[in-house]
Amino acid sequence: MAIDTLRRALVFVVLCLVQALVFNHIHLFGYATILLYVYFVVMLPRNYPRWAGLLWSFALGLSVDIFTNTPGMAAAALTLTGFLQPYLLQLFLPREAPENLKSAVSSLGFTKFLTMASFLVFIHCLVFFTIESFGFFNWQQWSLNIVGTTLLTVLLIMTLESIRK
Numbered sequence: 001m002a003i004d005t006l007r008r009a010l011v012f013v014v015l016c017l018v019q020a021l022v023f024n025h026i027h028l029f030g031y032a033t034i035l036l037y038v039y040f041v042v043m044l045p046r047n048y049p050r051w052a053g054l055l056w057s058f059a060l061g062l063s064v065d066i067f068t069n070t071p072g073m074a075a076a077a078l079t080l081t082g083f084l085q086p087y088l089l090q091l092f093l094p095r096e097a098p099e100n101l102k103s104a105v106s107s108l109g110f111t112k113f114l115t116m117a118s119f120l121v122f123i124h125c126l127v128f129f130t131i132e133s134f135g136f137f138n139w140q141q142w143s144l145n146i147v148g149t150t151l152l153t154v155l156l157i158m159t160l161e162s163i164r165k
Contacts, residue, residue, distance in 0.1 A: 008056065011040060012040060012059070012063075015036060015039065015040050015060070016060060016064055019035070019037045019067075019068070020064065020067035028148065028152065031141065031145050031148045032145070032151070032152045033149055033152075034152045034153050035124065035128070035149055035153050036153060036157070037060055037061075037064055037074070038078065038081060038120065038121050038124045038153060039156075039157050039160065040056070040060055041053070041056075041057050041078060041081050041082045041120065042085070042103060042120055042121075042157060043103055044082075044086075044103060045101065045103060046086075046090075046097065046100065046101040046102075046103070047099045047100050047101075048086075050083075053082050053085065053086065054082050056082065057079050057083075058075055058079045058082070060078055061075030061077065062074075062075045070132070073128055073131045074128065076127065077125075078124060080124075080127055081120055081124040081127075084120070085103075085120060088119055088120060089103055089116060091116075092108055092112040092113075092115065092116045093108070113161065114158060117158070118150070121150050121153045121154050125145070125146045125149045125150045125153070126146055129142055129145045129149070130142070
């Protein structure tokens with residue numbers, strides 16, 4: 001259990017630093033920014049306590065907010081994503097799935113994992129950019145931000161997932 005917590009803390013720190021130092025400075029076509037820290041929530045296993053998943057999600061969102069000067073946007077969006085992750089994971093699991101199943105391509109299959117990750121990233125981007133714009137005056141830019149960021153983030157998550165054991 002302690003090794004799992006240390007591993008999760010290391011992934012937490014790495015994703016937070018990579019997001020703050022690298023990905024927040026890359027804006028493809030002025031619209032799409034990779035939000036890789038959502039991958040932390042996507043990777044949470046099936047039997048992980050919901051309170052702990054929410055706590056990790058909020059802490060990571062708050063850390064990203066502190067480093068990237070987005071007051072509360074990432075924390076709110078990632079906490080909602082962390083809240084919905086167990087329910088979405090349950091939708092894509094077979095009925096006879098073991099309790100300690102990890103959320104990965106190797107255990108869910110490519111299509112199910114891609115669908116689940118896409119839903120989670122889309123929900124996160126929808127909430128994040130809605131809070132950022134705080135209105136629908138420029139709905140074309142808002143929708144381009146959501147779609148572009150979702151596509152880039154899911155592409156990078158699937159790339160990392162293919163490298164991961």
